[in-house]
Amino acid sequence: MTERDACSASIVDVASPSLAVELKDISKRFPGVVANDGVNFELRIGEIHALLGENGAGKTTLMNILCGLYEPDAGEIRLFGQPVRFRAPRDAIAAGIGMVHQHFMLVDSFTVADNIILGQPSGILKQNEKQLYARLKALSAQYGLQIDPAAEVWHLSVGEQQRVEILKTIDRGARILILDEPTAVLTPQEVEELLGILRTLAAQGTSIIFISHKLKEVMAVCDRVTVLRDGHTVGTVETRACSEQQLAQMMVGRAVSFSRTQPASQPGAPRLNLRNVWADSDRGLPALQGINLTVHAGEIVGIAGVDGNGQRELEEVIARLRPLKQGEINLMGTLAHIPSDRNGMGLLADFSVAENSVLREVNNFPFNQRGFLNLRAIWNYALQLVQKFGIRTPSIQTLAGKLSGGNAQRIILGRELSHNHQIVLAAQPTRGLDISAIEYIHHQLIAQRSAGVAVLLISTELEEILRLSDRILVLYEGHIVGAITAQEADIHHLGLLMAGKG
Ligand SMILES: Nc1ncnc2c1ncn2[C@@H]1O[C@H](COP(=O)(O)OP(=O)(O)O)[C@@H](O)[C@H]1O
Ligand SMILES: [Mg+2]
Structure with missing residues (x-):
């Protein structure tokens, strides 16, 4: 048993001795959306547990609740068997929760060490630099993180920056580590390295929540998977006992x-x-x-x-x-161009679906007839596009900026590929x-x-x-x-x- 286990064991209650996190019937609404609707989730001590779901399923919201960024509208959180209530992220950090967000929160011009102590209660001034470096080096070695505390962040690769974020959470005493889509920005080799680090952390007692929609990684590194769909828990399964196809089906609700x-x-x-x-x-x-x-x-x-x-x-x-x-x-x-910059080159968020569907040819016949817009022609054309490309929108007058990413991309595809x-x-x-x-x-x-x-x-x-x-x-x-x-x-x-x- 590691030191970490021993220390968590001392506050474990008899009801759930092996659980690091219990989320019970968590609900969270935003205006017009129920992001989490009675979600249940359990994380065992020392396990790597995937939170899997399509975009908008409610994964980030659930984890933002667990790390104290949002308060849930309903439901209960238990850590190591004890009910907790977080009013701010610092409460969650104090309780041993560390989150590596999708977008890193490092200061480019600072060193690794300065980034790590940034925002810690003791502050930069009170830390003895030598001791700090020694401590960070020891932690890096213990978990195989390979980070130079003196390096400035802007020199580091994305993979290295991510390791700094992980080191930061460990240095703050995190026993529960949450990673939100950590592999989206990595090369395959960096992904392998990250998965290795996660295995080491888990073997030494850290409990890990790994948010992803990449089935291969989930199968490779996670003990269990909880699938969310439309704000609901679809279920929790052991990765050993299921296939990628089964997970995809749970995630999407049909065979893919x-x-x-x-x-x-x-x-x-x-x-x-x-x-x-x-x-x-x-x-x-x-x-x-x-x-x-x-x-x-x-x-x-x-x-x-x-x-x-x-x-x-x-x-x-x-x-x-x-x-x-x-x-x-x-x-x-x-040339038909499906641009990477969908908001800049692809769609005008403040224009309607109809307007966006003719963006390129709004000056051409039949949409423009001798200087006058032919709205009927534009609407007819937009309706056809919506139907042909399966664009889910309340109406063709809806602003493009209100559509989900997938539907926005269908408009661009429709517009670009129809000629x-x-x-x-x-x-x-x-x-x-x-x-x-x-x-x-x-x-x-x-x-x-x-x-x-x-x-x-x-x-x-x-x-x-x-x-x-x-x-x-x-x-x-x-x-x-x-x-x-x-x-x-x-x-x-x-x-x-x-x-x-x-
Ligand atoms: N701060 C917010 N304000 C309003 N709606 C939000 C906010 N955060 C998330 N949502 C909505 O909640 C739903 C779940 O989002 P999210 O938790 O980010 O899903 P995931 O991380 O699984 O992609 C989505 O419909 C999203 O648009
Ligand atoms: Mg998310």
């Missing part, structure tokens, strides 16, 4: 398939060709450094890579939204969307390919790249560092290329 089912591509003539393309980032640094690629009719070429390696610049330079510094881009046909085009540029087309929306968008992209369209898919989601692409190119620091066909794709090899180690 993510296997690659499309036949091999029959590529035709070249449609998009980049020769020695150079472009700068917004900060004037060389972001693309001599990109060569060709996409043919009837194939999907996937650009894999960790965010920030030139993806945005590549997208923008092809869409003519960013100047080309050197090289040549040839489009043999019309005569030969090339599709799809950038991060499913980022932040739930399984049902992802499945829909994947079907649409495969349908484009089957119709003979050339598709360039830029995505940081490796599963998506593997599922859809006929050929995969890896983008690393502005260079194409690898080219792989769908048949020879191997996630480990891709991961190495993405980390610049291929």
